[in-house]
Amino acid sequence: MNIDAHSAGSELTADEAGARFLRDFAALSMIGRSAGGGVDREAGTIADHESRAWWAGWLEANGFDVRMDRIGNVFGLRTFVPGAPYVLLGSHLDSQPLAGRFDGAYGVLAAGHAARTVAGRVAMGDITPAVNVAVVDWFNEEGSRFSPSMMGSSVATGKLALEEALAITDATGTTVADALKPDATFETPLEVANYAEIHIEQGRILEDSGKTIGLVDGTWAASKYLVRVHGDQAHTGATIMADRHDALYGAALTVVAARELTDRVTAGKLHTAVSTMQVLPNSPVTIARFAEFNLDLRSDDEDVLEEANRLLQEEFARIEKTARVTIERTLTHEWGLRSYTPAGVALATTAADAAGLPASRILTVAGHDSTNMKDVVPTIMLFIPSIEGISHNEKEDSTDADAMAGVTMLAEVARRLVQGELWNGERYVLPTTEG
Structure with a gap:
């Protein structure tokens, strides 16, 4: 694994940060790479385990405390205020068969880079944190090998019982438990204040409208x-x-x-x-x-x-x-039609304006881990454009400029969340984080 380690307080120019993100994303995209230039990393496969190991290594190299819960969700924690809950950022690394590089994986790595940026600014005194920051790779979001989809976040939000999830089998009879065999390392439950996720749109509304950021305010x-x-x-x-x-x-x-x-x-x-x-x-x-x-x-x-x-x-x-x-x-x-936190949409709108990024409100047609998380904590969901709206396909793509803009956007959102702008004083305990 070739990951450059930087101290939490390192300052990078926007160009340097963008180049580093693209370099990391290129490395991640080589894991489970398919002949057509996409990836094949169904949940619990060798390629999925390799990508999760790469992610854990990236987190360790960048100063995160790495933990995994009993359904296989991989977390990285940065603690600024002991005893305070965490702003959680993330998405998923697993893919559909012969799928694209961006779906899920982009959001996981963007979360890592955004959280690292926030941690660096806290270390330099630019940010006064009210809460902490954590990042996550949710297990089996795609649901292609093991059904249902969004499994890791469903268990973490209490919508699916852990033991029921672990007993689910794939077409060959392999159980989730057999495919995972994780060692949970949480000593105490993880308490979450807010959640934010960035993802490719998987449609072409943003591309057709010339917008860089989609501010998701509801689901189909x-x-x-x-x-x-x-x-x-x-x-x-x-x-x-x-x-x-x-x-x-x-x-x-x-x-x-x-x-x-x-x-x-x-x-x-x-x-x-x-x-x-x-x-x-x-x-x-x-x-x-x-x-x-x-x-x-x-x-x-x-x-x-x-x-x-x-x-x-x-x-x-x-x-x-x-x-x-x-x-x-x-x-x-x-x-039915489900709304995201209105105050979160307003916060994201302000963040996009502050970052100088063209943005518009949009509904999500696809399901995401955020659709589970929004039911338990105030949640923000963001999109970047997908070229020609292609997704779940090896030709899935987004421009480098849009990918880097999304990281900038998520970092600005994360900064505001860590400062407590959306925290209402409540906290949600992820039930699968008990060791």
């Missing part, structure tokens, strides 16, 4: 389903068409119907997707008896989402009759 609403289509196994050649109960045919009609829902509501108001399909018996000459997949509906208008769900139910009834199958739909996740 969503309905997520596990859909099972039940048919009857038969010969692909010999069975006459009128006698077929083809589960894969029913699934295919459902995929098309879900996509075409977006044409039946106001343009741009509904996103739909089908993913992770399993087909049985999955034999070359056998009609499928069963198909199972995930179905995702999202909208920035709860009325549109409600209408989409109603239309989808009508489509299911039609498909059951057409394909001569039965469809079972189970709601796995559902949420």
Whole structure:
């Protein structure tokens, strides 16, 4: 590992700080690097462990106290005011299969650099801290190997029981506990005052509008389903068409119907997707008896989402009759429009103005660890532009200028948070931080 160690009080020019961030990000991006220039670091894999070890080394080299909790979240702490809670900054290092370099990892490293900058300014007397600062790599945000997604932050916020999470298996039967095998090192619970996260947008609103920073003030609403289509196994050649109960045919009609829902509501108001399909018996000459997949509906208008769900139910009834199958739909996740802390959005707006960065308010369509944290502490979520809106793809990219601007923005937000500008005197105890 080749990481330059600098003292906490080192002063760097903006150009030097930016160059150092880009150098570190290039090094991190080599871990699990894919042939197409992206990364492949699913949670709990060798590449994920390597990236987490790199992160722990980076934290140690830059003066952080490194700890890991029982679900595998990796923290770095800088304590200025003993007994005070921590402003927590972070994101995730795990990726989708054959994904981009930026999703999550950018936010983790940006958090480290921003916290280091704040710590240096505290050491030099430029900042009078009211609280401390900590950074985190949340385990298994992506949920591609182990479901559900945002696992580490879900456990840390009490939304998912630790033992339940550790028992979850991947497709091969490997449990989260087996994939992790962490040694928790927290002697006392970590108390959090605020949380802030920066991430790539994963869309192209910022790029199209010419803004550098997205100030996230809310989330889209969503309905997520596990859909099972039940048919009857038969010969692909010999069975006459009128006698077929083809589960894969029913699934295919459902995929098309879900996509075409977006044409039946106001343009741009509904996103739909089908993913992770399993087909049985999955034999070359056998009609499928069963198909199972995930179905995702999202909208920035709860009325549109409600209408989409109603239309989808009508489509299911039609498909059951057409394909001569039965469809079972189970709601796995559902949420409405959810706001981020208004005072946090106002603080971030002021910070962007102070940093001279063009910014605008934006909703997040994707889920992030901040969507869990905002339910327990005042939280700030920030975006930088994604080139052409590409994400979960090896071609995912952001410009160096935008990446460095995001670090500057997060450092300004972190400075204000450490000074206590958003702290209301309350503190949240992360339940998984007990050793």
